Amino acid sequence: MLVLAFDTATPAVTAALHDGERVVAESTTIDARRHGELLAPAVEHVLRESGATLKDVTAIVAGTGPGPYTGLRVGLMTATALAMTAGVPAFGVCTLDALAYSARESGPFLVATDARRKEVFWARYGDPRTRLDGPRVDRPHDLPGELPVIGAGGAMYADVIGAERVRGPELPSAGALAALAAEHLATLSEEEAAELARVPEGRVDSVEKARELAVLGPPRPIYLRRPDAQVPGAPKRVTA
Amino acid sequence: MSRRDEPIVLGIETSCDETGVGIVRGHTLLANTIASSMDEHARFGGVVPEVASRAHLEAMTPTVEGALAAAGLRFSDIDAVAVTAGPGLAGALLVGVAAAKAYALGLGVPLYGVNHLAAHVAVDQLEHGPLPKPSIALLVSGGHSSLLLVPDVAQDVISLGSTVDDAAGEAFDKVARVLGLPFPGGPHIDRAAREGSGTAVAFPRGKYDDGTLDFSFSGLKTAVARWVEAREAAGEAVPVADVAASFQEAVVDVLTRKALQACARYGVKDLLIGGGVAANSRLRAMAQERCDAAGVRLRVPRPGLCTDNGAMVAALGADLVAAGVHPSTLEIPADSSLPITVVNV
Numbered sequence: 001m002l003v004l005a006f007d008t009a010t011p012a013v014t015a016a017l018h019d020g021e022r023v024v025a026e027s028t029t030i031d032a033r034r035h036g037e038l039l040a041p042a043v044e045h046v047l048r049e050s051g052a053t054l055k056d057v058t059a060i061v062a063g064t065g066p067g068p069y070t071g072l073r074v075g076l077m078t079a080t081a082l083a084m085t086a087g088v089p090a091f092g093v094c095t096l097d098a099l100a101y102s103a104r105e106s107g108p109f110l111v112a113t114d115a116r117r118k119e120v121f122w123a124r125y126g127d128p129r130t131r132l133d134g135p136r137v138d139r140p141h142d143l144p145g146e147l148p149v150i151g152a153g154g155a156m157y158a159d160v161i162g163a164e165r166v167r168g169p170e171l172p173s174a175g176a177l178a179a180l181a182a183e184h185l186a187t188l189s190e191e192e193a194a195e196l197a198r199v200p201e202g203r204v205d206s207v208e209k210a211r212e213l214a215v216l217g218p219p220r221p222i223y224l225r226r227p228d229a230q231v232p233g234a235p236k237r238v239t240a
Numbered sequence: 241m242s243r244r245d246e247p248i249v250l251g252i253e254t255s256c257d258e259t260g261v262g263i264v265r266g267h268t269l270l271a272n273t274i275a276s277s278m279d280e281h282a283r284f285g286g287v288v289p290e291v292a293s294r295a296h297l298e299a300m301t302p303t304v305e306g307a308l309a310a311a312g313l314r315f316s317d318i319d320a321v322a323v324t325a326g327p328g329l330a331g332a333l334l335v336g337v338a339a340a341k342a343y344a345l346g347l348g349v350p351l352y353g354v355n356h357l358a359a360h361v362a363v364d365q366l367e368h369g370p371l372p373k374p375s376i377a378l379l380v381s382g383g384h385s386s387l388l389l390v391p392d393v394a395q396d397v398i399s400l401g402s403t404v405d406d407a408a409g410e411a412f413d414k415v416a417r418v419l420g421l422p423f424p425g426g427p428h429i430d431r432a433a434r435e436g437s438g439t440a441v442a443f444p445r446g447k448y449d450d451g452t453l454d455f456s457f458s459g460l461k462t463a464v465a466r467w468v469e470a471r472e473a474a475g476e477a478v479p480v481a482d483v484a485a486s487f488q489e490a491v492v493d494v495l496t497r498k499a500l501q502a503c504a505r506y507g508v509k510d511l512l513i514g515g516g517v518a519a520n521s522r523l524r525a526m527a528q529e530r531c532d533a534a535g536v537r538l539r540v541p542r543p544g545l546c547t548d549n550g551a552m553v554a555a556l557g558a559d560l561v562a563a564g565v566h567p568s569t570l571e572i573p574a575d576s577s578l579p580i581t582v583v584n585v
């Protein structure tokens with residue numbers, strides 16, 4: 001098994017290779033505005049560093065967010081396109097799941113990331129492998145309970161949620177994403193995996209899918225918000 | 241370059257609402273597959289960038305599969321990947337650029353990030369053969385109104401003029417709304433105008449005699465709205481066909497006048513018209529008349545190659561390969577305001 005994973009749903013542009021036992025190469029750059037420029041070179045870099053080529057890769061995994069859409073789409077488009085050329089399946093994994101997986105929490109906790117517009121994307125976990133609720137988007141003020149909060153969404157709103165609840169890491173790593181995916185892929189037959197990677201016909205609601213499905217799913221973005229657009233009224237008059 | 245040696249180029253276009261994937265072998269068109277999100281934008285009266293970006297991500301894989309099937313090729317037959325790097329909607333461009341980088345990386349072939357406007361010029365070679373050097377190009381669509389001097393589309397494109405306010409296609413959309421015609425307005429105005437008279441109303445022609453090669457359509461659009469509102473205020477019926485025809489006549493008059501002025505000023509005998517508005521029947525007719533009178537040869541690609549498409553990007557990519565231009569790196573950005581002087585990034 002050789003899993004190529006990357007995530008572009010946060011300011012981190014992160015890529016990694018996992019051989020089924022460990023992360024064999026990883027690259028992370030923090031730059032919220034240059035996902036489109038940084039990701040493909042990062043993929044090239046981790047391949048070169050591990051001495052592998054795309055022909056050796058058996059699965060491609062991208063973070064499905066939720067996260068700012070422009071960057072998010074770079075990762076998902078790259079995963080889908082690379083997988084198509086390599087003839088391997090592309091999977092999506094919720095970015096918050098990758099953050100949870102790298103948390104060092106024994107009890108329940110929340111994961112929250114920056115959703116901009118004074119809101120956070122968040123989900124509730126029973127342990128680092130088990131999402132119980134979410135992902136959702138809300139104001140930090142509306143985050144439930146007293147639970148610890150993993151991720152930048154906690155750190156940036158420490159004054160709202162209470163500094164004592166803030167835990168690291170702030171950003172997801174592709175290493176964690178790859179390890180989580182590898183763990184699940186190891187339990188699946190090739191047919192079962194292919195079924196999970198299959199992108200359904202038409203525009204299904206990926207939010208509902210993300211809330212109900214297993215960790216691995218098709219590489220579709222979790223948007224959580226509708227596009228900003230208003231149906232116009234009658235044309236504005238130019239004469240008074 | 242012998243025919244068999246000509247490169248097979250995959251072209252990706254996502255600068256606006258069309259997900260375009262084209263495949264060429266040299267200047268031979270092999271596939272031109274398009275998925276449009278126009279239906280989703282229509283109720284908003286204009287292209288919504290986030291809606292377009294979402295649609296590109298959904299449409300890319302099936303569109304590429306469709307293009308490969310249409311060309312009867314496998315992915316491994318592709319020799320180079322070209323992509324629109326700008327200008328256009330930033331988020332929309334980024335989806336295409338990410339896809340193209342991944343295809344190039346995955347296939348181990350060179351990547352060419354190209355200028356959308358230069359691609360509108362290059363595409364005509366798929367239909368009418370090599371472009372005379374130099375040519376004048378008039379590009380008119382919902383997003384652009386540009387006059388270009390094109391010494392060599394693969395290396396050297398010079399801007400002679402452009403709109404100072406609305407794009408020509410934008411004026412069509414806005415006037416269509418005023419007349420109660422659907423979005424996008426171009427085809428509807430063209431159709432309505434066939435029943436009307438282009439001389440019924442003398443609408444203003446912006447920058448007609450100002451000596452520049454720039455355009456202005458904002459004043460015209462406002463004049464149409466004012467004229468229609470005056471009719472409505474007087475309780476009279478609006479003669480939609482006459483207004484559409486007179487508006488269209490004003491736009492087409494200015495566009496062709498300035499295009500022929502550019503030909504005369506630079507001593508160029510070949511004029512190319514591209515972009516979505518090039519599908520307008522009155523523009524084609526008047527351009528032909530005026531070119532004939534001036535001894536200028538007119539080239540207008542068929543409508544499917546005039547509107548945004550992937551074949552135009554592939555065509556320019558093939559020119560860049562043939563010219564030995566250095567490929568792009570995997571770091572290239574999508575540049576929403578890429579200047580026309582930059583043919584490739």
Ligand SMILES: [Zn+2]
Binds near residue numbers: 381547548
């Ligand atoms: Zn265009």
